[in-house]
Amino acid sequence: MGTLIHPSPPVDAAYHTAGQKFGSRLKRQEVADRFRSAFPKVCSDQGEQTSALQERERWRRVVGIVFDDVDPQSAEPLFDHLWDHFAQSQHWQVSDGAEAVWQSFIDRGWKVGIASNFDSRLCQIAAELSPLDRAEWLFYSEALQWSKPAAQFYDKIQTTLGVPCESLLMIGDSWENDYEAPRRAGWQAICTDNLASIANGL
Numbered sequence: 567m568g569t570l571i572h573p574s575p576p577v578d579a580a581y582h583t584a585g586q587k588f589g590s591r592l593k594r595q596e597v598a599d600r601f602r603s604a605f606p607k608v609c610s611d612q613g614e615q616t617s618a619l620q621e622r623e624r625w626r627r628v629v630g631i632v633f634d635d636v637d638p639q640s641a642e643p644l645f646d647h648l649w650d651h652f653a654q655s656q657h658w659q660v661s662d663g664a665e666a667v668w669q670s671f672i673d674r675g676w677k678v679g680i681a682s683n684f685d686s687r688l689c690q691i692a693a694e695l696s697p698l699d700r701a702e703w704l705f706y707s708e709a710l711q712w713s714k715p716a717a718q719f720y721d722k723i724q725t726t727l728g729v730p731c732e733s734l735l736m737i738g739d740s741w742e743n744d745y746e747a748p749r750r751a752g753w754q755a756i757c758t759d760n761l762a763s764i765a766n767g768l
Contacts, residue, residue, distance in 0.1 A: 613716030663762025
């Protein structure tokens with residue numbers, strides 16, 4: 567999320583619409599400000615052990631912090647609504663340049679996969695969006711039981727692939743998660759928020 571795909575509509579719009587449905591009176595800007603404050607506190611990039619239960623609870627906390635004005639009886643239905651919303655591929659848009667860059671790697675004979683701090687919802691999303699549906703591997707923190715930038719996240723991927731660490735290249739938009747941490751693991755890495763800009767530079 568952030569490199570290959572991004573939410574469509576944006577997170578604040580989806581949250582605001584859902585909140586109104588379940589009784590919130592917050593304005594969209596208030597929702598946006600609360601989300602920006604809650605997300606880094608709850609979903610920090612510290613790298614830790616995780617599980618399906620922990621991933622779901624993490625997002626339940628975010629929703630709870632954003633919508634503290636919702637009736638307690640509506641809190642869980644609101645969370646379920648948002649959880650399901652972001653599990654659907656039609657609510658995600660592929661980033662500009664992703665298709666072209668992906669194909670340029672294939673043309674070079676490279677094998678391309680996905681390594682993400684997303685949860686199991688990524689499986690359905692990736693299966694329904696091109697070029698993600700062509701990924702040879704799909705690694706996500708819930709399945710690996712570790713999140714970026716923990717060393718175990720990258721080590722488990724390398725072990726699964728059974729290749730030398732120096733033959734692996736991570737591309738992503740987080741300096742710590744997608745550049746510093748994989749470099750410490752012996753991988754090659756590129757940090758960028760513009761996939762279209764790198765196709766001709768590799």
